[in-house]
């Protein structure tokens with residue numbers, strides 16, 4: 146692909162992804178009744194990321210306009226996706 150040779154695409158970041166990572170981090174600290182193996186945690190993370198609104202920014206600009214409404218929306222989306230993801234993991238475990 147030419148684009149990634151011509152431009153530094155690493156500067157494009159999805160801010161929603163950072164929120165998900167923080168949420169999962171907290172979950173792993175607080176909850177003991179879930180499997181914390183790499184397979185289950187990565188699967189849960191991908192499940193949530195597929196269900197929330199992304200917000201891409203370039204690190205050159207950063208987040209110039211923090212948007213309270215969007216922040217709230219993302220929080221709610223992550224919460225719902227997390228609950229659905231945990232339920233699916235329980236119903237269809239990757240391993241016993």
Ligand SMILES: [Zn+2]
Nearest residue numbers: 180181182185
């Ligand atoms: Zn596991």
